[in-house]
Amino acid sequence: MTNFSESELDDIRAESARAYELDRAHVFHSWSAQKQLTPMTISRAQGSRVYDGEGREYLDFSSQLVNTNIGHQHPKVVQAIKDQADILTTINPAHVNAARSEAARLVTERLPEGLDHVFFTNGGAEANEHAIRMARLYTGRHKVLSRYRSYHGGTNLTINVTGDPRRVPNDHGDSGVVHFFGPFLYRSEFAAQTEAEETERALHHLRRTIELEGPATIAAIVLETIPGTAGIMVPSPEYVQGVRALCDEFGIVYIADEVMAGFGRTGTWFAFEQAGIVPDIVTFAKGVNSGYVPLGGVVMNNAIYDRFADSPYPGGLTYSGHPLATASAVATINAMAEEGIVENAAKLGEEIVKPRLEKIMANSKHVGEVRGVGMFWAIELVEDKDSREPLAPYGGGSEAMTDIVGKLKAGGVLPFVNFNRLHIVPPLNITAEDLNAGLDVYEEVLTNADYS
Template sequence: MTQASSAHTENREHVFYSWAAQETSHPLVVAGAEGSWFWDEGGKRYLDFSSQLVNANIGHQHPAVVEAVVAQARELTTVGPQHAHAVRSEAARLIAERAPGDLDQVFFTTGGAEATENAVRLARLATGRNKILAAYRSYHGSTGGSITLTGEPRRWASEPGIPGVVHFFGPYPYRSSFHAADAAQEGERALAHLAEVIELEGPSSIAAVILEPVVGTNGILVPPDGYLAGVRELCDAHGILLIADEVMSGFGRCGEWFAIDHWNVVPDLICFAKGVNSGYVPLGGVIISQRIADLFARRPYPGGLTYSGHLLACAAAVASVRAFEAEDVLGRARALGSEVIGPQLEKLAERHPSVGEVRGLGVFWAVELVRDRVTREPLVPFNAAGAEAAPMTAVTAACRERGLWPFTHFNRVHVVPPCTTSPEDVSLGLSILDEALAVADGYYTG
């Protein structure tokens, strides 16, 4: 048996895959990766327009990050979270220094779901309140609490979830729930809606509002200017904490350390993971404002994780942050968005009637596909599966056949390559997407 066939067999026999029916799951066996590319056991190369799960912000196998993990492993692989270590302290300092306002303490987790879980726990303990407001069209993780916060169909199978979570509508100008005429009006009406939800739920019972500053998996929804500042004002008016879930949108993805910096808004808690070290070793966490951290100066925080601040993960984070600055990754991400991705996607929209809208920031973009531009009927129905999802399945297959690995969700293709991807490779990927969109055009009825 060859190594490749052995890998296929053992995957089938022993690996249980997430979000998948096991018998119909056919995972690609990845043999290697470098930069913005990865390849299978047969040597076929794919341009990674998904950054895996929108986490490989610094690209694959960055030599400085790999060497930092190796060097730390030689020195000391792990110590429990009850101890201190220089690399853990350095990672926390570097992360806190790049956070806005007085967010100066870091509670480490091993991923984003644990980060949102602990952010909610901190908010409830800090305020003495129970309710958490979370948006529809959001994803906050798949643990018991984080999946309850999530505002999309992956939540349904896990209900009933934790008590006290109330969902609200965030802004989505292209498919406005508020019948808004433009983005500015959408922001105003979304804020009025949130204010009403707060009033009806009882402001004194609400611990926090949690939101993705730029919604990720559920559409790359960039909020209208003024919306996040308005949410901050509503929270301040009622003693409610603001939690920014930056697991996907942070660490360069939107051209800033944190997407919320784009609007100069300071939350009380920031959840991070993914791009902090591009998943080289699992790491996440919550950045905590000093006023919340001070509440636990003499009061124990009732939570913890065996692998909180794992040394190998922290070493990868330190090297990643330093590489981001040495290589101006934030500037490169902004330039990719404004000079390459945005303009070229607009041209794709002009050529393909199936493109209803393109939107994004930095290296965080969505192409929304429709059957009719006038009615905005999606290319596939909401939460489509099986035969109903065939048009998107065909678009995805057309990309992969041509050596492009896309990130797709519902009726959208997301353009989310590593932030370090060259303009030439981004243009190559968009040219492949251009070809694949001819498949979507074949389903256009408008």
């Protein structure tokens, strides 16, 4: 917690007013109608807190875009970036640099044996883009399967692989992507009544999709192990195991998108560990260095690596394995290991978040379901529990959701909101005290909410 002096507040206000003025004059924002925006200014951040342009404090229950897994301004990571800047700020990725080599070692050490080589990118979208390119070159096939209710990035290819409404304006049907329904029992596409039924029917649907599309045409299945922005729908281990088995049966590359779920968010280093499977390719970003410097990557198995051992890989990036980015990854991974941050996420999720959200659901008229694991949870808001009608339409917002978000912010919490959902995704090293304080605000707002 930071207490600013009056002179510091004056400086923050002046600096933020200037920043806002320049933003509105010159900055083009993502996913937005530009003239309708009144963006929030963030002036400072520390630990699990951010401060707006007036110096007001908020508990960051969004981890921004679910990437500041180690919190804001972690001193070990900040110092590592400063130290690296004194030695080597940037270099041609064709050259070896110590930060990239060590980051690659630390990443692959946390993955199963056989996933031993990393191609570094600037973020998650590029990681998925290159993973798909590798799979296509490895198999000689073109089609890619991905699920509806997913997000894989904003490049031309990955926005088409994405399965949420942001895809639609960019989708011309020529990307080679085929979508399928994944398991989501609360809003089942398969008329399932139990998790076992949902798993069985979703896998049958995927098998039929593969068979009818032609297995010999399909290069890869790209799957967020636990879909993030799309709703944190945790699949059964049997579903993930079933996807792995289908990929094995039909010679399809299994790409596990761990961009949001990876690096401790689910209470294990990677979410797929919880299903006991090994993907062919793993993509990552976000939590690998908490977004302090843009970084992502593709980890491929040895068979795919061997495809390019003596034949050049036709792809590259100017900033692949950038020294400042990989130095921050080294510091982040080491700090997470030394400080037990992944274990903290698992413990707080099970002992605090789960029971608190279940209590809120029991006492709130508009909470239809809560679901998640680790520090990765979603609150499904509905018109009423019987109809399960979303409190905002899929792909849109509503006055009720706007009101709820406004009240959460007024209570000193910065939420993550998407359509009719609130996600509970604070930094993994948040204290139990701060976590409970934030959940107190959610409980107050959601228990008293009535939009009937």
